[in-house]
Structures are given as C-alpha cells and as structure tokens.
Amino acid sequence: MSTTLLIVQILNGLQLGVLLFLIAAGLTLVFGVMDFINLAHGVQYMLGAYLAVMFYGLTGSFVAALVLALLASLGCGLLLEFVVFRHLYDRDHLDQVIATFGIILFLNQGVKLVWGAAPLSLPIPEALSGSVVLMPGLLYPVWRIVIIASGLAAGLVLYGLVAHTRIGMLVRAGATNATMVSALGVDIRRLFMIVFGFGTMLAGFAGIMIAPILSVEPGMGDTILILAFVVIVIGGIGSIRGAFIAALLIGLVDTLGRSFAVDILRLFLAPSPARTVAPALASMLIYLLMAVVLFLRPSGLFPARGR
Amino acid sequence: MPLLLFIALAVVPPLASMAGQAHVTGLFARGMIFALAALGLDLLVGYGALVSFGHAAFVGLGAYTVAILGAHGIHDAAVVVPVAVVAAAAFAAATGAISLRTRGVYFIMITLAFGQMAFFTASSLAPYGGDDGLTVSTRTTLFGYAPLGRDVALYYVIFAVLACAYGLMRFLVASRFGRVFRAAKENPVRVAALGFDVYRFQLAAYMVSGVVGALAGVLLANATEFVSPAYMSWRRSGELIIMVLLGGMGSLHGAIIGALAFLLLEEWLAGVTEHWKIIFGPLLVVVVLFARGGLVGIGAALARRWWRG
Numbered sequence: 001m002s003t004t005l006l007i008v009q010i011l012n013g014l015q016l017g018v019l020l021f022l023i024a025a026g027l028t029l030v031f032g033v034m035d036f037i038n039l040a041h042g043v044q045y046m047l048g049a050y051l052a053v054m055f056y057g058l059t060g061s062f063v064a065a066l067v068l069a070l071l072a073s074l075g076c077g078l079l080l081e082f083v084v085f086r087h088l089y090d091r092d093h094l095d096q097v098i099a100t101f102g103i104i105l106f107l108n109q110g111v112k113l114v115w116g117a118a119p120l121s122l123p124i125p126e127a128l129s130g131s132v133v134l135m136p137g138l139l140y141p142v143w144r145i146v147i148i149a150s151g152l153a154a155g156l157v158l159y160g161l162v163a164h165t166r167i168g169m170l171v172r173a174g175a176t177n178a179t180m181v182s183a184l185g186v187d188i189r190r191l192f193m194i195v196f197g198f199g200t201m202l203a204g205f206a207g208i209m210i211a212p213i214l215s216v217e218p219g220m221g222d223t224i225l226i227l228a229f230v231v232i233v234i235g236g237i238g239s240i241r242g243a244f245i246a247a248l249l250i251g252l253v254d255t256l257g258r259s260f261a262v263d264i265l266r267l268f269l270a271p272s273p274a275r276t277v278a279p280a281l282a283s284m285l286i287y288l289l290m291a292v293v294l295f296l297r298p299s300g301l302f303p304a305r306g307r
Numbered sequence: 308m309p310l311l312l313f314i315a316l317a318v319v320p321p322l323a324s325m326a327g328q329a330h331v332t333g334l335f336a337r338g339m340i341f342a343l344a345a346l347g348l349d350l351l352v353g354y355g356a357l358v359s360f361g362h363a364a365f366v367g368l369g370a371y372t373v374a375i376l377g378a379h380g381i382h383d384a385a386v387v388v389p390v391a392v393v394a395a396a397a398f399a400a401a402t403g404a405i406s407l408r409t410r411g412v413y414f415i416m417i418t419l420a421f422g423q424m425a426f427f428t429a430s431s432l433a434p435y436g437g438d439d440g441l442t443v444s445t446r447t448t449l450f451g452y453a454p455l456g457r458d459v460a461l462y463y464v465i466f467a468v469l470a471c472a473y474g475l476m477r478f479l480v481a482s483r484f485g486r487v488f489r490a491a492k493e494n495p496v497r498v499a500a501l502g503f504d505v506y507r508f509q510l511a512a513y514m515v516s517g518v519v520g521a522l523a524g525v526l527l528a529n530a531t532e533f534v535s536p537a538y539m540s541w542r543r544s545g546e547l548i549i550m551v552l553l554g555g556m557g558s559l560h561g562a563i564i565g566a567l568a569f570l571l572l573e574e575w576l577a578g579v580t581e582h583w584k585i586i587f588g589p590l591l592v593v594v595v596l597f598a599r600g601g602l603v604g605i606g607a608a609l610a611r612r613w614w615r616g
Contacts, residue, residue, distance in 0.1 A: 037412070087596055093412065094358065095595045098552050101545065102591030109584035226419070226541060233416040280431030287420040287427075291405065294417045298409040 004138045009259045010252065015144050017251025018151025022206035023224060024231040024243040025158055026199020032175035032238020034192050037093050039100035040080065042225025043107040044200050048073045048207025049216045050111055053120045062125040066208055073204025074197055081196050089192070104222070112218045119215035147209050154202065155244055162240055171195060175238035227254075230286055234293050236300030246301065250286050257285040308606070309560040313470055320459045329458075333530070334574060335567070336462045339469050340526045342566035345550040346472055346559060347519030352548065353557030354480055355512055356492045360415045361402070361422025362547050365395050365517040367429060367539030369524020374441045374534040384449045391521045398425075399517030403510045422544050429536040440535025443528050465526050469563070472519055476559050479515065488512050553594060555601030564602050 027041045051069035059065055084103065088096045123129075124143045131139040162168035170191055173181045182188040207221075214220065231250050235242025261278035269277070293301060316339065323331040344366050351357040372391040381387065402421040409417050430438045446461070479485050491498045491505045499505050528534050537543070546569070554565020572590075576583035598605045 031412075084592055084596075091595075094352070094548070094552055094556070098549055099592045099595040101549065102588040102595070104588070105584040105591070106588030109582050109588070113582055113585065222542075226423075229416060230420075233413060237412065276433045277431060280427040283427045284424050287423045291417055291420045291424075294409050294413055294420075295405050298413055300413070 004135070005259070007135070007138060008140065009256055011140060011144065011148070013252035013255035014248065015148050015151075015251070016255055017248035018148055018155070019206050019210055020224070020227055020231050020251055021244050021247035022151055022154060022202045022209075023228040024235070024247050025155075025240060026202045027228050028232040028235065028238055028240065028243045029171065029175070029195050030199050031232065033171055033178060033195050034089055034174075035093075035178065036085065036089055037096045037100065038085070039097060039225065040103040040107070041199070041203055041228065042221030043104050044073060044077055044203040044221070045207040045224060046111065046216075046218070046221035047076055047107065048204030049122070049211040049214075049220065050115055050120070050207075051076075051204070052208040052211050053122050053216055054115075056122055062123075065122075069208050070201055070204055073207075074201050077200025077204075078193070078197055081193060085196070086189075086192075108218045108222075117218060119217040121215060122211040124212040141213075143212060147213075150209060151206075154205065158202075158240060167191075167194065227286070230290050233300055234290055236303040239300070239302040242300060242302030250289070253289055254282075254286050257282040261285075308603075309473070309563075312560055312563060313466075313473075316466055316469075320462050324459075332458060332462055334570065336458070336465050336530050337527075338567040338570045339462075339465045339563075340523050340530060341547070341550060341570060342563040343465075343469050343472055343526070344520045344523035345547055345554070345562040345566040346469070346476060347516040347523070348547050349551045349556055349559055349562035350476060350480070350512055350516045350519075352551050353559075353562075354485070354489050354492060355509060357407075357509060357513070358415050358548065359406075359418040359513070359516070360541065360544050360548065361418035361420070361425070362516075362520055363539045363541070363543035364422040364425035365399070365520030366524040366527060366543070366547075367425060367534075367536070368395050368398060369521030369526075370528035370534040370538050371429060371432075371435070371524075372521070373447060373525050373528035374443050375435055377443055377445060378435060378441065382445045382448050384447045387447050388522070388525060391525050392518050395517045395521030396514050399514040400510065403513035403517075407506055407509050407513065419541055419544070422539065422541060426536055426539040426541070429539055436535070438536060440533060440537070443532045443534060446529045446532070447525070461526075461529060465530070468522060468526065472522070473559060473563070476519075480559070484508065484511070549591070553591070553601050555603030558603050561601055561603040568602055 023041065023045055027038065030036055030038050030041070048069055051072045052065050055068040055072070056062060056065040059068070080103065084099060088099055128142045128146055131141050132145070134140050160168075162171055170181060170186055174188065174191060174195075178188060181191075227250065231246045232243055234250070235244070235246035258279075261282040262274055265274035265278050265281070268274075297303075316335065319335045320332045323329055323335075344362065347365075348359060348362050351359050369391045372394060373387055376382070376387050376390065402418070406414055406417045406421065435441050480489065487498060487503050488508050491503070491508060495505050524538070527538070550565040550569045551562045552565065553569055554563065555561030572587065573583070576586055580586070594601065600607070
C-alpha cells in the first residue's frame with residue numbers, strides 16, 4: 001500500500017464522489033421540495049451521455065456537444081415532467097416509484113433501439129487528454145481532474161444559488177414546508193419545474209462528463225441511481241450540504257474499500273479467504289455505512305428542518 | 308374472486324397438457340412462486356405501509372438453503388423447510404429490528420441496504436458457486452419420497468402452499484394481531500397510546516413476511532433447479548413491489564393477480580418483440596395514472612358499473 005497508490009485512489013474516490021453529488025443534488029432537491037421519488041433520474045444521466053456522443057458525432061467538437069447535450073437533456077427532462085411527472089406529484093410515493101420505473105424500462109430499451117446495445121465511447125477533448133505529474137512518480141489523467149474541478153464548481157454554484165438567491169430561498173423553504181410556501185403566494189408548480197429542470201441538467205452534465213472515461217451503454221444509470229439514493233438518504237433528504245458530504249464520503253469509502261480491502265483483510269485473515277471475502281465486503285461497505293448511519297440517525301446526517 | 312382465481316390456477320396443468328402447451332404449466336408455476344413472495348410482501352406494503360425494498364433477500368435465502376443443504380447431500384423437506392424458515396425468521400428479526408426504527412423512504416432504503424448485503428454475501432460464497440450460482444441436482448424430497456420429481460406434482464405442491472399461505476394471511480389480517488397492525492398503518496401514535504407496542508407488531512409481521520418469502524425461495528430453487536445471487540438483486544425486490552402494486556395492494560389476492568399478470572405479460576410481450584420493455588414501461592405508467600388500486604381496482608370498478616347496468 002504505497003503513498004502514491006493511496007493518493008491516486010483518493011483522487012479517484014473524489015471523482016466518483018463529485019459525480020454522485022451531481023446526480024444526488026437534483027434527486028435530493030426534487031425529493032425534498034416536491035416530495036417526488038424520481039427513479040428515472042438515473043436514466044437522465046444515461047441520456048446525457050448518449051446525447052453527448054450523438055452531438056459529438058454530428059459536430060465533431062466536444063464543447064458544442066456539451067452545450068447541445070445539456071440543452072437536449074433539459075428538454076427531455078421538461079418533456080417528461082410535462083407528460084408524466086406532473087400528474088404524479090400529489091400521488092402516493094409508491095405510485096411514483098412504479099411510474100418512474102416504467103420510464104426507466106422505456107428509456108433503457110429506447111436507447112438500445114436508437115443507438116444499439118453495444119457500448120459507445122466519447123473521446124476525451126484533445127487539449128485535456130494527457131496526464132499531469134502531480135508528484136514525482138505520480139501521473140494522473142487531466143480529464144479526471146477536470147471532472148473533479150467541474151463537480152466542485154457545480155457544487156459551489158449550487159451552494160450560491162440555494163443559499164444566496166431568492167429562488168434558492170424559496171427552494172429551501174419548499175424543502176421544509178411546501179404547503180406553507182404555496183400558501184404565501186408562490187407559484188409552487190413553476191418552482192417545481194425550475195428545480196426539476198435544473199436537477200435534470202445536473203444529472204445530464206454528470207453523464208456527459210463521465211462519458212469519455214466510461215463506456216456509454218444502456219442501463220448505466222441504474223447502478224448509479226441506487227448509489228445516488230444511498231447518498232441522499234445518508235445526507236438527509238432535501239439537504240444539498242448533506243448530499244455533498246455524503247457523496248464524497250460514499251465515493252471515498254467505495255473506492256478505497258475496493259482497492260485496499262484485500263490488504264486490510266490480510267492483516268486478520270489468511271491470504272486465500274481474504275481474497276474471497278474482500279470483494280464482497282468492499283461492495284457491501286457503503287450499504288453497511290448507510291445502515292449504521294440510519295441506525296444512529298434515522299433521518300440522515302443533515303435532515304432538512306421541519307420534516 | 309379469490310376462489311375463482313384458485314379454481315383457474317387449479318385447472319391450468321390439465322388444460323395446458325390438453326392443448327399440448329406443457330411449458331405453460333412451468334410458466335404458471337413460476338408465477339405462483341412469485342405470487343407467494345408478493346403475497347408476503349403485500350402484508351407489509353398493503354397492510355402496514357412498510358415498503359420493503361430488500362424482499363428478494365428472503366427469496367434468495369430460501370433458495371440458497373435448498374442449494375447449500377443439497378450440496379451437502381441433504382434433500383429432505385423435513386430438514387430443508389425448517390432450516391429455511393428459521394434462517395429467514397432470524398434474518399428478518401435482525402434486520403427488521405434495525406430497519407423498523409426508520410420510517411417512509413428511509414425504511415425503503417435501509418431494507419435495500421440489507422438486501423444488497425445479502426446479495427453480495429451470496430456472490431462471495433465461492434464454495435457455492437459465487438457469482439455464477441449453483442445447480443440444484445436433486446429436488447427436495449419428503450421423508451425419502453420424491454413427490455416433486457414430476458413438474459405437474461411440483462405445480463400442485465406450489466399451488467397448495469400458495470393456497471395455504473393465502474388462507475393464513477387472510478386469517479392473520481382479520482385477527483386481533485392484524486387489526487392492531489393495520490391500525491398502526493393509519494395512526495401509529497394513537498395505537499401506541501392505546502397501549503400496544505407498535506414496534507413489536509411490525510417486527511412480527513416483518514418476520515412472517517420474510518418466512519413466506521423464504522418458502523417461495525425454497526419452491527423457486529426446486530422449480531428452476533438452479534440458484535444464483537441474481538435472485539437477491541435489488542431489481543428482483545423492485546419487481547416484487549411492482550407485482551404487489553400492479554395487482555392492487557392491501558387485498559392479498561391482488562398480489563397474486565399482480566404477480567401472474569406481470570410474468571404473463573412479460574412472457575407474452577417478449578414473444579411479440581425483443582424490445583418488449585418499450586411497451587411494458589409505458590403500460591406501467593398508464594396503470595398508475597389511470598387505474599388507482601391496480602388490476603383489482605379496475606376489476607372492482609368494472610363490476611360496479613356492470614351491477615348498475
């Protein structure tokens with residue numbers, strides 16, 4: 001377990017963390033403000049990646065692909081909101097779960113139909129494709145640093161919006177008590193739509209940024225959706241700050257757990273059982289973490305007040 | 308309605324063999340196994356508002372009991388079933404004791420967490436197949452006899468278990484226990500104020516539900532003659548919830564109808580087009596938007612209209 005490897009894995013953990021944050025932020029806001037469980041949030045991440053691949057193929061420029069894919073993600077999100085989701089806001093959580101699950105099935109299969117089942121890839125922009133030397137003997141790909149930086153930047157922008165603008169104030173108020181906000185004369189439906197659109201765009205952005213280093217394939221949103229739910233539940237539903245901290249925590253725990261579980265277990269176990277148990281234990285780690293957090297704090301680490 | 312359902316299920320094998328479509332029997336057998344698991348889940352979801360998103364773990368537990376004991380040469384139901392029941396009850400007691408401290412979405416997520424832990428534990432069982440799963444070489448026997456050897460016999464065993472479980476559930480929700488449990492769904496504070504320990508009632512229901520799930524797992528391992536960690540995946544848990552809701556929760560026979568409808572629809576649509584999910588997905592949305600109360604709800608509404616003329 002060398003220091004270099006540790007640093008690389010911490011950076012990888014951070015990268016997974018900011019990615020999760022981008023997805024979880026939208027999810028927690030939609031959930032917190034509208035009390036709406038949107039399982040289809042993961043598909044919107046997938047859609048972002050696919051749209052980026054498509055627009056890159058059309059324009060040949062990553063920046064153009066980024067902008068167009070963001071706009072298209074927003075469009076898809078608002079379309080879904082208009083056609084399906086707005087009929088579900090005052091429904092039971094379970095109804096929302098089924099309907100959005102139906103949308104997952106539809107879009108996963110739709111993507112397969114349009115772009116094929118084979119994984120696609122998106123090249124890293126030329127200027128950002130190399131690696132940099134962070135320390136003597138430590139090379140790290142620039143693009144991953146770009147992901148970390150843009151995720152942190154998005155987090156800062158979000159923090160500024162939520163904490164220091166009028167619309168952010170309404171969002172926070174909505175997360176605490178949506179009925180009261182509506183009674184005070186705020187058009188809550190419009191607020192919902194803004195929050196929803198913004199969340200969709202963040203998820204799409206995450207998909208676009210990760211596309212160059214992951215393969216773009218149907219179903220890529222499903223696993224990340226579960227992780228994002230783990231994040232918002234640990235962080236406390238409706239809390240951006242909670243989502244941010246929990247996302248980094250999950251990213252680091254998961255990545256470090258996977259890389260070092262064998263080494264750590266070998267301190268206690270013989271090599272061969274350690275090698276068998278370690279992968280399972282590493283995959284389990286974040287769920288153990290969630291169970292412990294919920295055991296100690298049944299509403300997550302930073303519950304939005306008043307719920 | 309439930310009676311008609313069971314009569315219809317009872318005549319499936321002879322009709323299927325008459326029509327020369329023997330595989331239909333297998334399809335319905337699988338449907339009834341999932342119906343059994345969904346029935347157990349309906350007790351929690353429909354009568355207790357406790358949405359367990361880790362229910363596939365219990366099914367997997369039952370299935371793995373068959374496979375693991377089988378790998379050690381133990382095939383008799385007299386051992387397998389009690390072991391599965393005790394294992395499921397113990398797992399439910401341990402996870403339920405923690406999960407039931409939380410409410411609503413947090414409950415959904417913590418049960419998911421335990422389900423995932425069971426899933427990853429199963430995939431790490433290298434001696435028992437790990438990720439790849441394990442073949443069940445011999446079906447469960449009963450005191451040395453092999454009544455499950457033929458598919459039709461297995462079908463009727465599954466049928467009998469499902470019917471018994473249905474009767475038991477009916478009895479349970481109507482009993483004093485069931486009334487307290489249902490009241491706790493509506494207003495837990497008030498039930499607690501009446502002197503009932505809501506937590507204990509919910510834990511007991513969680514254990515009953517888990518045991519029913521494990522029984523379904525025992526049958527599933529016998530029907531497919533194979534177990535794998537995929538039985539415990541969160542997708543499976545999600546499907547079970549969808550079966551309950553599709554049929555109409557809180558009616559028991561709704562869960563059975565939902566499970567059968569889900570599997571039959573899947574089978575039928577998969578035969579029509581390989582992209583069947585593109586039809587199935589929107590269908591779920593339509594059912595949610597326009598048919599409150601699931602398929603049972605639609606049936607009831609149609610029946611009312613028909614009575615009025």
